[in-house]
Amino acid sequence: MLFKKKRPWDTIPSSEITPESLYVDRRQFMGASMAFAAGAVVRPDSVGEAARRLGLHQDPEVGPVTYGENLREDLNTWEQVTTYNNFYEFGTRKQDPALYSGDFQPEPWTVEVTGAVKNAGTYSVEDLAPADRIEDRIYRLRCVEAWSMVIPWRGVALRDVISRLEPTADAKYVAFETAVRPSEMPGVRRPILDWPYREGLRIDEAANELTFLATGLYGRDDLPNQNGAPLRLVVPWKYGFKSIKSIVRISFVEEQPYTTWKASAPNEYGFYANVNPNVDHPRWSQARERLLPFGRRETDMFNGYTEMVEHMYRGMDLNRWY
Numbered sequence: 458m459l460f461k462k463k464r465p466w467d468t469i470p471s472s473e474i475t476p477e478s479l480y481v482d483r484r485q486f487m488g489a490s491m492a493f494a495a496g497a498v499v500r501p502d503s504v505g506e507a508a509r510r511l512g513l514h515q516d517p518e519v520g521p522v523t524y525g526e527n528l529r530e531d532l533n534t535w536e537q538v539t540t541y542n543n544f545y546e547f548g549t550r551k552q553d554p555a556l557y558s559g560d561f562q563p564e565p566w567t568v569e570v571t572g573a574v575k576n577a578g579t580y581s582v583e584d585l586a587p588a589d590r591i592e593d594r595i596y597r598l599r600c601v602e603a604w605s606m607v608i609p610w611r612g613v614a615l616r617d618v619i620s621r622l623e624p625t626a627d628a629k630y631v632a633f634e635t636a637v638r639p640s641e642m643p644g645v646r647r648p649i650l651d652w653p654y655r656e657g658l659r660i661d662e663a664a665n666e667l668t669f670l671a672t673g674l675y676g677r678d679d680l681p682n683q684n685g686a687p688l689r690l691v692v693p694w695k696y697g698f699k700s701i702k703s704i705v706r707i708s709f710v711e712e713q714p715y716t717t718w719k720a721s722a723p724n725e726y727g728f729y730a731n732v733n734p735n736v737d738h739p740r741w742s743q744a745r746e747r748l749l750p751f752g753r754r755e756t757d758m759f760n761g762y763t764e765m766v767e768h769m770y771r772g773m774d775l776n777r778w779y
């Protein structure tokens with residue numbers, strides 16, 4: 458095991474998932490295998506195997522991951538994950554990001570880190586997500602629109618990035634901003650939202666072990682443009698709009714930051730936006746969700762990640778919208 462401390466999803470050692478020779482070769486590069494099934498039975502598999510079953514290119518460097526039983530059954534295909542998207546910078550219809558993000562250039566890329574942080578500066582994607590910190594994680598993504606998918610991400614734990622950046626005591630929140638490139642993003646030529654798309658987390662949420670900075674998908678080392686290339690946030694216990702794509706700025710701030718959807722409709726999109734089946738959206742119920750491409754399921758509190766996140770919301774009334 459690569460971890461000294463046993464964590465909720467570390468039920469089987471990586472060495473049992475992958476032949477020993479491969480495990481030894483990859484351990485420096487890959488980090489550890491994990492499952493994020495929120496209480497489900499864990500059994501071994503790999504993104505590579507899933508990719509092969511789906512007829513995708515087999516990347517020899519694909520490392521092991523474990524699946525929760527329910528997530529394995531539900532895992533969405535590459536095609537579903539990359540053709541049904543919300544990324545308003547490329548248009549508002551679900552197919553628009555795949556259709557109209559072809560001109561977007563995610564390389565070269567820099568991220569500006571500012572505010573209450575010791576190591577402020579301009580970083581490359583590799584600086585923030587170095588190869589020896591990369592892991593694969595499978596998460597359920599629950600959109601506020603009441604659909605969900607199960608997606609195998611590749612990337613780094615945001616807490617790891619934050620600890621290397623060294624925020625100061627004034628950093629109470631972390632704010633994120635997406636690129637605005639009218640020549641490459643047809644959506645930002647229109648006032649659909651107040652561009653740039655902005656999101657934020659409280660510092661403890663940002664440093665939660667689940668919060669992830671994705672740089673790849675489905676065992677591949679890069680993200681398709683429509684999924685937020687070259688790096689995007691994944692916050693699996695919150696509605697999907699918190700998982701901001703194509704990040705160009707990370708700011709450590711003292712006050713709760715401006716967030717795009719909350720500013721546009723505060724009664725529909727809160728700052729916290731934790732998945733909650735008991736609090737309906739003003740225009741629809743959040744009790745159930747469509748599991749794409751078809752299927753229905755009950756929505757779980759915190760999208761099934763209660764054990765790992767509920768301590769952050771003690772004292773908050775979970776029957777109201779934040």
Ligand code: MTE
Binds near residue numbers: 545599635654683696
């Ligand atoms: N980030 C930016 N910059 N612009 C967006 O429109 N949409 C959000 C989120 N991140 C969005 C964004 C919403 S509503 C969801 S549900 C997820 O991205 C969808 O991620 P996916 O398309 O990779 O499934």
